[in-house]
Amino acid sequence: MPAFYTADAIREAEHATGELFTGGTLMARAAHAVAVEVLAELGDRFGGVYGRTVLLLVGAGDNGGDALYAARHLRRRGVRVVAIPTATRIHEAALADFLAAGGRRRDTIPDDVDLAVDAIVGLGGRGPLREPAATLIAELAARRTPIVAVDLPSGVDPDTGVVNRPSVRADVSVTFGLRRLAHLLAAPVCGRVVVADIGIPAPPRVIERSRDAAQRTVHSPTDREVADLWPVPGPSDDKYTQGVVGVIAGSARYPGAAVLCTTAAIAATSGMTRYVGPAVAQVLAHRPEIVAVTDLDDAGRVQAWVIGPGFGTDAKSTELLERVLDHEVPVLVDADALTVLAANAGLRTAVHDRAAPTLLTPHAGEFARIANAAGSEAASLLSTDRPEATRRLASDLNASVLLKGHVTLVADADGSVSGSHARSSWAATAGSGDVLAGIIGALLAAGLDARTAGVAGARLHARAAVVASGGAPIGASDLAAAVRPALIELMRLRQWNG
Numbered sequence: 001m002p003a004f005y006t007a008d009a010i011r012e013a014e015h016a017t018g019e020l021f022t023g024g025t026l027m028a029r030a031a032h033a034v035a036v037e038v039l040a041e042l043g044d045r046f047g048g049v050y051g052r053t054v055l056l057l058v059g060a061g062d063n064g065g066d067a068l069y070a071a072r073h074l075r076r077r078g079v080r081v082v083a084i085p086t087a088t089r090i091h092e093a094a095l096a097d098f099l100a101a102g103g104r105r106r107d108t109i110p111d112d113v114d115l116a117v118d119a120i121v122g123l124g125g126r127g128p129l130r131e132p133a134a135t136l137i138a139e140l141a142a143r144r145t146p147i148v149a150v151d152l153p154s155g156v157d158p159d160t161g162v163v164n165r166p167s168v169r170a171d172v173s174v175t176f177g178l179r180r181l182a183h184l185l186a187a188p189v190c191g192r193v194v195v196a197d198i199g200i201p202a203p204p205r206v207i208e209r210s211r212d213a214a215q216r217t218v219h220s221p222t223d224r225e226v227a228d229l230w231p232v233p234g235p236s237d238d239k240y241t242q243g244v245v246g247v248i249a250g251s252a253r254y255p256g257a258a259v260l261c262t263t264a265a266i267a268a269t270s271g272m273t274r275y276v277g278p279a280v281a282q283v284l285a286h287r288p289e290i291v292a293v294t295d296l297d298d299a300g301r302v303q304a305w306v307i308g309p310g311f312g313t314d315a316k317s318t319e320l321l322e323r324v325l326d327h328e329v330p331v332l333v334d335a336d337a338l339t340v341l342a343a344n345a346g347l348r349t350a351v352h353d354r355a356a357p358t359l360l361t362p363h364a365g366e367f368a369r370i371a372n373a374a375g376s377e378a379a380s381l382l383s384t385d386r387p388e389a390t391r392r393l394a395s396d397l398n399a400s401v402l403l404k405g406h407v408t409l410v411a412d413a414d415g416s417v418s419g420s421h422a423r424s425s426w427a428a429t430a431g432s433g434d435v436l437a438g439i440i441g442a443l444l445a446a447g448l449d450a451r452t453a454g455v456a457g458a459r460l461h462a463r464a465a466v467v468a469s470g471g472a473p474i475g476a477s478d479l480a481a482a483v484r485p486a487l488i489e490l491m492r493l494r495q496w497n498g
Helices: 007-015 025-046 062-076 092-100 133-143 181-185 203-209 211-215 223-229 255-267 280-286 315-325 336-342 345-353 364-373 386-397 432-445 450-469 476-491
Strands: 003-005 053-058 080-085 115-119 147-150 172-176 192-196 244-248 272-276 291-293 304-307 331-333 358-360 400-403 407-411 417-421
Touching: 003 007, 003 181, 025 062, 025 115, 025 147, 025 172, 025 192, 053 062, 053 133, 062 080, 062 092, 062 115, 062 147, 080 092, 181 386, 181 417, 223 450, 223 476, 244 255, 244 432, 255 272, 255 280, 255 432, 255 476, 280 291, 304 315, 304 432, 315 331, 315 336, 315 345, 331 336, 331 432, 336 345, 336 364, 345 364, 345 386, 358 386, 358 450, 364 386, 364 400, 386 400, 386 407, 386 417, 400 450, 407 450, 417 450, 432 450, 432 476, 450 476
Parallel strands: 053 080, 053 115, 115 147, 147 172, 172 192, 244 272, 244 304, 272 291, 304 331, 331 358, 358 400
Antiparallel strands: 400 407, 407 417
16 A cells, blocks of 8 residues: 655655665666656657757755756757756755756746756755745746656645645656655645655665654555455345445435435445435435435444434434444444534543544534544644644544545544545535545445545545546536446456455
8 A cells, every 4th residue: 555654754764775875876866767757758748858948946955966967867868958056055966967968057947948847845845935946936837837846846845745835836746765745645736746766665664763754654545455445245245244334314404415425325335224314205215225214213233324414413413423422333423413523522522432433524624623622732733734633633532533625534543544635626516525424334334444444435435526527517416426337447446356
């Protein structure tokens, strides 16, 4: 499973190579990797590389040296290379090699630049771009010049993914050995991420060397890994062993939430879906296979509960949440149930003391309300460090927390975090969260742990949004209808074992 690491973990990994690092071998390999991607991007965009002009924006860090050394490889392919220093001090040996290879040093951007390389700041960069880099990047953006970033786009925090203003928006980011946290957390501005193998130790060795850095690692499964872990029925399975999910959702005002949530649960391969709430008629009209009742006492046994989408915040909702939390099965708390939870200290204590898994699925506003009500520092971290904020709230509540967003993060109480990048914004529509809750609820009922169910459900949810869209905005009904086609598409990646 791909992992994304902090700047400190990356530095430790680099230093662990010993002579490869101190002797300059890593920099030479990194420079070659940068040149390879620049040449590939030129070839893709222009059909050839000879006679094209590449601009290097060079800062004081080692990535500035990577870019300058890359010039020799570019010159051998007939590429004109121009460098503009953005700092008073730059890598002297690399600059000498750059000039010896025929590179030209300039103070302004030439008129004929075809592509730019962002080597302004590296892993040590914090805060927005400073002058003259800010003005240079603004000019390139106005020209729509493609940009290849060395390591990660300058102005993006490597550990938190905060995109400062101004900063670079890259078409390609070339990184070395290990992915940086920003490549996941700020995926839209990183562009296509290329991880070049230059001899940095594998992630397990990094973890052994730095326990603190390991706690700041975020894992993100590939689509193939999500497909392989998705529960499918075997020869001895029946509707009960596949997982029975119970959904408490909807109200007289919002019956659609119940329809969306239960529809998604069925599509995500729930063996049986039970519904409790006032929208029985609407639910059965859409999905007659659902076992639907109005009273929790009549619901029957389930392997997991989903509670909250559109079900209100009154005293009855509070009572229902209290009763469901008393069940010894996984519980997903979403939407209105999160509002109820934020308003009731006793329910937060019930969550904290549960032996069975609890998964909270807030968006940013719900997250802040719960964190503030619980007296958690997580709320103050929400805008500056989403992984740490999610970790902190999960720890404080002794539960798993799924923080919704373009990059969805799921943390367990022990500090483990997984993430999933949506790759589009088509799911940003009313009712989308109801669909996500149904998908994840089905996975919980099938026996997946909360963090795995959360990140896998988020991945299918994002894929369904793309399938439903076809390039145009969608509604949540379109999204729910696309869950099954998206799952079929995902299953084509699965490694079947008979």
